[in-house]
Amino acid sequence: MASRTRGRTRSGTAARPGAPARFGTAPRTRGRRRGSSPAAPADGARRRRLSLRLTLPVLVLAAVMAMLMLRGYVHSEILADHRIRPEAASGRVPEKILDGGPVIDTRGGRTTSLRIPDHHLVLTFDDGPDPTWTPKVLDILKKHHAHAVFFVTGTMTSRHPQLVRRMVAEGHEVGVHTFSHPDLSYQSTKRIDWELSQTQLAITGAAGIRTSLFRPPYSSFADAMDDRSWPVTRYIGSRGYITVVNDTDSEDWRKPGVDAIVRDATPAAGKGAVVLMHDSGGDRHQTVEALDRFIPSLQQRGYTFGNLTEALNAPSAHTPVTGPDLWQGRAWIFLVQAADGVTGVLVAGLAVVGAAVLARFALMLCLSFAHARRVRRRNFRWGPPVTEPVSVLVPAYNEAKCIENTVRSLTASEHPLEILVVDDGSADGTAGIVEDLGLPDVRVIRQVNAGKPAALNRGLAEARHDIVVMMDGDTVFEPATVRELVQPFGDPRVGAVAGNAKVGNRDSLIGAWQHIEYVMGFNLDRRMYDVLRCMPTIPGAVGAFRRTALERVGGMSEDTLAEDTDITMAIHRDGWRVVYAERARAWTEAPESVSQLWSQRYRWSYGTMQAIWKHRGALLDRGPSGRFGRVGLPLVSLFMVVAPLLAPLIDAFLLYGIVFGPTRKTIGAWLGVLAVQAVCAAYAFRLDRERMTHLVSLPLQQILYRQLMYVVLLQSWITALTGGRLRWQKLRRTGVVGAPGGDPDRTKGRQPA
CATH class of the missing domain: 3.90.550.10 (Spore Coat Polysaccharide Biosynthesis Protein SpsA; Chain A)
Structure with missing residues (x-):
């Protein structure tokens, strides 16, 4: 670094009067004591x-650091918990839940289990929305006039709100799949509330609605409910949510091939089912191809593909949001988009x-x-x-x-x-x-x-x-x-x-x-x-x-x-x-x-x-x-x-x-x-x-x-x-x-x- 001149205390401004303020020049101060100025402030x-x-x-x-932290939080790099608890005993889970259907309602102290009627299929997609695969899934559903339920995470919803907006606009239902996809059996009630509220905030900002549907991460069939997950399910119900698991797993997450996905997703003997698929979490081209074959094939066999409330002939799971709550959600989406944009520029x-x-x-x-x-x-x-x-x-x-x-x-x-x-x-x-x-x-x-x-x-x-x-x-x-x-x-x-x-x-x-x-x-x-x-x-x-x-x-x-x-x-x-x-x-x-x-x-x-x-x-x-x-x-x-x-x-x-x-x-x-x-x-x-x-x-x-x-x-x-x-x-x-x-x-x- 060049050694510049030292020893000066002359006062001056960065721009001459009347000149542009940017990169101005210091005014000449001949004859003035350095460090003094007639207009010098106290x-x-x-x-x-x-x-x-x-x-x-x-x-x-x-x-800048705040934007970086927000981006890390939304991308599940901060406060994320990736632990998965092994299966536990199920002695405390009611038999009617273990032997019941994939829709579990514990609201208001109830213990109700519902099944999907015969010849009705509810396609459900977890972990999205994904900017690559979710639009392809939506295109196929639209092509075949089918509806589905998308259990979205708060992180992905915050980053891709336009996809959730499209889901709702095209008649699909949206459910909460937590914000950062943790195993809730490890979490406190405070953390569970935070996961729910943050995801609802993102959904509100994206589509202007709240939803009453919930699917816990790492869930399976109803008979897999154990003494660790059942208390969580009851607590979720006390917060006003219906828990939706599944009774037919396509196992597309294994990427077994299109034929295997179609076979695993097809219920036996015309029964109704909640089918588990994924529109995020990796390469889902097999899921997309299987879906394009699976829907028309079962439609020809008399199946209808509707969302959950259509299949159960129940009131909509969506509630419109207005007023301060809506603007709070939109503000959240704006901040997340800004953080992603700023971070992209920073990278x-x-x-x-x-x-x-x-x-x-x-x-x-x-x-x-x-x-x-x-x-x-x-x-x-x-x-x-x-x-x-x-x-x-x-x-x-x-x-x-x-x-x-x-x-x-x-x-x-x-x-x-x-x-x-x-x-x-x-x-x-x-x-x-x-x-x-x-x-x-x-x-x-x-x-x-x-x-x-x-x-x-x-x-x-x-x-x-x-x-x-x-x-x-x-x-x-x-x-x-x-x-x-x-x-x-x-x-x-x-x-x-x-x-x-x-x-x-x-x-x-x-x-x-x-x-x-x-x-x-x-x-x-x-x-x-x-x-x-x-x-x-x-x-x-x-x-x-x-x-x-x-x-x-x-x-x-x-x-x-x-x-x-x-x-x-x-x-x-x-x-x-x-x-x-x-x-x-x-x-x-x-x-x-x-x-x-x-x-x-x-x-x-x-x-x-x-x-x-x-x-x-x-x-x-x-x-x-x-x-x-x-x-x-x-x-x-x-x-x-x-x-x-x-x-x-x-x-x-x-x-x-x-x-x-x-x-x-x-x-x-x-x-x-x-x-x-x-x-x-x-x-x-x-x-x-x-x-x-x-x-x-x-x-x-x-x-x-x-x-x-x-x-x-x-x-x-x-x-x-x-x-x-x-x-x-x-x-x-x-x-x-x-x-x-x-x-x-x-x-x-x-x-x-």
């Missing part, structure tokens, strides 16, 4: 706005993100290898050696703790240079510290606070040389940094060079995480973009520019909060090459607290979005300068804005899979992704000759640190799309990153060159 109002901006990303993520997004991430890793490894092999050849030269002096610009605002180390590191440079420290209205004596050093070739330029871009432009105007190096006031250079940084200018096509920014304070956990991020960013991302000739950012901590290139694009711009990305894109569009110098190392102090890291990355993300929006016209650029628009801008948008925004899907599905299954496959997939990241990180560390010990914290980084970056990016998106205000944030510095070769106590955390 601290309480600021905290309230900040709280709202933090709340929005959390609410979005919570909504598609997950596939896109997964493919993009793996493709990016592969691309980074291949192109990084090619870049390292090219620049490390013994005979590799950018062109004639660059030996002329250069100007180094150090914009500084309240950098009293760091500025001495920064300046002293420059005076130890192996390359001739002049040093211009532009004090941008510091209030902590930064300029005086530099002046008191009395170092040669160091000039201090004081100006009223106007912001970093103005400070850099002021330094550019005062610079004496044709190559200009820019750095932050909290960064230190190695003696060879400037020399290595300017060598690519031996190629007259090069307009800017990105150096290798490294984290100096890496001893803490949060510092180690940023260290991994920086090493991977510079040694894989930067190399990849260099080979593709579409480098997106010259880091504010260590970068060099040809003065001609800067002047042709108008110098540093205040239009965005990521002036380094903005100027890099502008130089690309002007036709210059932007390259990476791996040996030009600079040591910077990274944020040491979560709040400081949040502020920094929030500004980076938002500023990058601003720069992309500002240079969106690059997509239409032609000629050599159009390469960035054709290749760079899409890659930057995909990998730095879109893919990270969708990447939380990986963690959302990871959490869901661990909790609700399949746990082993989920953990295996996550470990696979982590292994790919570890390989890339190890290769990046090897390229930069870094110790591998810091990679021990990589798994924890993927679990915690990445989540913070996701929320920051989401918050940046919300700010950009709503035109919210975003302020520069001044990070607190400690000065722990000292000049190379200096006092060990003042170079804590710096990796030796």
Whole structure:
């Protein structure tokens, strides 16, 4: 990740008055004290706005998780109970039930058993509705003018309400088959009530009715009723339901073949029957084929195919629902459909993100290898050696703790240079510290606070040389940094060079995480973009520019909060090459607290979005300068804005899979992704000759640190799309990153060159 400029607290808005609210630019505030504004709200109002901006990303993520949980619940992945109890004794079941028919009525304390009259068949279908097989079953019933009873589950009804609506519209009856298909003999009365009510809610939302028919899962004939299932049947009756089992089982669930299904479904000697079939639960093509043969065959033998109440000459089992109950059911169906739709989009997004991430890793490894092999050849030269002096610009605002180390590191440079420290209205004596050093070739330029871009432009105007190096006031250079940084200018096509920014304070956990991020960013991302000739950012901590290139694009711009990305894109569009110098190392102090890291990355993300929006016209650029628009801008948008925004899907599905299954496959997939990241990180560390010990914290980084970056990016998106205000944030510095070769106590955390 590029090290962008730190130390700013300038206030500003995301969009100029009268301009579109989306991806606006920060207004210019020359001459204004950073962090102050005539219209600045009170601290309480600021905290309230900040709280709202933090709340929005959390609410979005919570909504996504809620949709995922609802989808899992409806698909019987959450709260499902797949246990099946073995048969038990039947000593408590009345004999008239065991010897009776398939229709059992225990409502109001009754114990009644009914049979289907002769030459009447009631076809019943369990476990649906299924989007593939239920329509085929309905088509055959309609073709042969037959009715049936469909015992539907709440999960399938919620997902395919149009099929239940069609069943009712075509004269079929619908019965409850529980919501998630558990063995009710295992369940409490509270769970049974929940299974019934949730299924009725789905049926009401789908077809606007309630039903009084019920079939327990895993049921069989009446004589199979035992001491475990009978209490459930009585309780179901107390809730107003008639229990319907069967007395003729087609055994289509075994898939025995069409002939066997027809044979098993045919009752003996013209007797009536309740026939069990299935329209869901797997491949039902045998059931469909058997049904098309079975119905006309028995109709020719004098059988009628009606629903249950038609066969028993009883009142309809359906009761119309109106008022609040109807709207509650419709609301449920809407939420389930929305959850399925959102989850479908999330799954598609997950596939896109997964493919993009793996493709990016592969691309980074291949192109990084090619870049390292090219620049490390013994005979590799950018062109004639660059030996002329250069100007180094150090914009500084309240950098009293760091500025001495920064300046002293420059005076130890192996390359001739002049040093211009532009004090941008510091209030902590930064300029005086530099002046008191009395170092040669160091000039201090004081100006009223106007912001970093103005400070850099002021330094550019005062610079004496044709190559200009820019750095932050909290960064230190190695003696060879400037020399290595300017060598690519031996190629007259090069307009800017990105150096290798490294984290100096890496001893803490949060510092180690940023260290991994920086090493991977510079040694894989930067190399990849260099080979593709579409480098997106010259880091504010260590970068060099040809003065001609800067002047042709108008110098540093205040239009965005990521002036380094903005100027890099502008130089690309002007036709210059932007390259990476791996040996030009600079040591910077990274944020040491979560709040400081949040502020920094929030500004980076938002500023990058601003720069992309500002240079969106690059997509239409032609000629050599159009390469960035054709290749760079899409890659930057995909990998730095879109893919990270969708990447939380990986963690959302990871959490869901661990909790609700399949746990082993989920953990295996996550470990696979982590292994790919570890390989890339190890290769990046090897390229930069870094110790591998810091990679021990990589798994924890993927679990915690990445989540913070996701929320920051989401918050940046919300700010950009709503035109919210975003302020520069001044990070607190400690000065722990000292000049190379200096006092060990003042170079804590710096990796030796």
